[in-house]
Every structure is written in structure tokens, then in C-alpha cells.
Amino acid sequence: MFKGLKLGFVAGATVSTFLAGGAAERWRRVQEERALHHTPCLPIGPKVSAATAIVPYQGGDLAGVPPEPQQGANRISQIMRFGFPGLDTIRSHSDYVLSYDRRNRVPHWVFEHLTKESIQQEEGVERANSVFKEDTSIHEYFRSKNSDYKYSGYDRGHMAPAGNHRRNQEMCNETFFLSNMAPQVGKGFNRDKWEHLERYARKMTKLYKNVYICTGPLYLPKQEADGKMYVKYEVIGANHVSVPTHFFKVIVGETEDHQLEMEAFVLPNQEIPDDTPLANFQVPVDSVERAAGLLFFDRLSRDKLVRINGKKTGWF
Numbered sequence: 001m002f003k004g005l006k007l008g009f010v011a012g013a014t015v016s017t018f019l020a021g022g023a024a025e026r027w028r029r030v031q032e033e034r035a036l037h038h039t040p041c042l043p044i045g046p047k048v049s050a051a052t053a054i055v056p057y058q059g060g061d062l063a064g065v066p067p068e069p070q071q072g073a074n075r076i077s078q079i080m081r082f083g084f085p086g087l088d089t090i091r092s093h094s095d096y097v098l099s100y101d102r103r104n105r106v107p108h109w110v111f112e113h114l115t116k117e118s119i120q121q122e123e124g125v126e127r128a129n130s131v132f133k134e135d136t137s138i139h140e141y142f143r144s145k146n147s148d149y150k151y152s153g154y155d156r157g158h159m160a161p162a163g164n165h166r167r168n169q170e171m172c173n174e175t176f177f178l179s180n181m182a183p184q185v186g187k188g189f190n191r192d193k194w195e196h197l198e199r200y201a202r203k204m205t206k207l208y209k210n211v212y213i214c215t216g217p218l219y220l221p222k223q224e225a226d227g228k229m230y231v232k233y234e235v236i237g238a239n240h241v242s243v244p245t246h247f248f249k250v251i252v253g254e255t256e257d258h259q260l261e262m263e264a265f266v267l268p269n270q271e272i273p274d275d276t277p278l279a280n281f282q283v284p285v286d287s288v289e290r291a292a293g294l295l296f297f298d299r300l301s302r303d304k305l306v307r308i309n310g311k312k313t314g315w316f
Helices: 013-019 024-037 075-079 169-174 186-190 193-206 285-292
Strands: 090-092 097-101 106-114 154-158 181-185 210-218 246-254 260-268 305-308
Touching: 075 106, 106 181, 106 193, 154 186, 181 186, 186 193, 193 210, 193 246, 193 260, 210 285, 246 285, 260 285
Parallel strands: 260 305
Antiparallel strands: 090 097, 097 106, 106 210, 154 181, 210 246, 246 260
């Protein structure tokens, strides 16, 4: 999955001497290590203030189902059990992981893992105690700011919703980083139909042992009067934060007996009638992958899914 940058070989006798005596394998390892530490957008080390950067999974058996991390494993390995959709500017928080789009000032994707226990609200944990704030782990050139949203007419829409992370106040607070936000239409969308989808995902924990969720923005083309297709979207604020045309949410639920089901939704970033069923927004997951340029749950072979969008697959 991870592809290191190709490094140039040292020319002449130095290379010949190094490779002599069966040292080719050592040289390959040196290349890989150097490539890892020079890969753009994937900082390594503890110098990130608002989050910690992580090294994505680099292998796996795509023909099977990755086992659940052992008890005591770190939270990130649980969240990213089925693989990374992409590797651009990854940030890990205590209860979710995101990839940040530095050009558009919104996430590429945000990943969560929910269980019946993880979504329980602890006493004293309140969304009202959290404040929207810049993510200082992102270079100042590429951050969105509260001032970008002010008077824009758009909500600061959570990709990892606060309602999914209420086990302690710090987890809730971390969902208010602006790197977890994208501009969303408020009435009829962020405060209504999109929130209905978030609640639907939480309710899935009543049916499934594990619920894995990937959420993010889309910028979809539209045919104009001249018959040509264009991708057009608004930008807001001094930092030109992009306003997505649509948002996706791809969900995998795992039952107690390890059966796996997938659902994929795409909603337009506009006011949606309240009585519109969420099922109207279900789409083939590969259509979302093509539009987003991402591969969802790529460590999970699709032939292991017993249902997709509520319909039995042909494999079972």
C-alpha cells in the first residue's frame, strides 16, 4: 500500500563496494527507511502539537478479513483495522483519524470506530463545553480559521461528529478542530438530514459489535448550459476554504459472529426535505471511490461482505 519515494543510487565505486558481499538487501532497507522519513505530507515524530502523526499499515492479506486488534492495542490500530483510504497529511487523535486536504482546507477523509460502549456519554461531558479552534498541527499556510466561516452562511460541519465521542471531554473537544470541519449548508442539511445520517450510524451499534465509518467531502461535476461538464464550488474566507458540493459516508458493520455489511451514502450539500428517506442517498461504494480518489476498507476483500446497501451479495 505504501510506496516509498525512489532514491537515487550513489554512483561509481561506492555503490559497487556497498553491494559487494551480499549487502544488496541492507541497501534496500536503507532506501525504504530514507524514503519513509522523506515522504511529503507524512511527518514522523512528536513535533505535532494538536495531534500525532502515524505510520500507515503497509501490508496485509487482501483475500481475508484482518482480525480485531488484541485487547490493549492502541486505539489507532482499532480505528484503521481495515486500511487507510489515502495517505495525505494524516493526523491521529485519541478517538478518530483524518487525512487533511491542505489545498481545500478541509479533510480528505475522517475515520471512526464505534461500539455500543464507545458512544456512551459520560457524566459531565458536554458539547457546549467545546470550542471550535484552529489545528496547529497544520502549517499556518493551509489552515482554516473561524474567521473564514464567519458571515459565510455555512456551518462548520463536523466530519467526525461530537456525538460519537463523548466518553470524556477531551475526546469531544478534539472533534472541534477546524481540520475536522467542512462548510455545510446549515438548515435542512447539517442540522437536519446530515445529522439524521450521523444518528443512524450511531444506532448501528445496537445491531453490530463494531461499526467503522469513513466520512468526507466530494466535488462532483455538473453539466452546464453549453453541454460541458464542470466542477464548480464556492470558497469562503481569506483562506479560501472550499465548499464541497456533496458529502459521503461509507460504513462497515461487523456482527458478533463476524459477518460484515457495508453501506455507502452521498448527500448533496443543500437543503434536503426532512421526509426524504436516507435510503434515497445510498450509492455503489465504487462510485464514491472514483469520485473521491480513495479506496475504502482496502484490507477487507469485498467478497467477505454479506450485504451491501441492505442487499445480499452474490457471494453468500
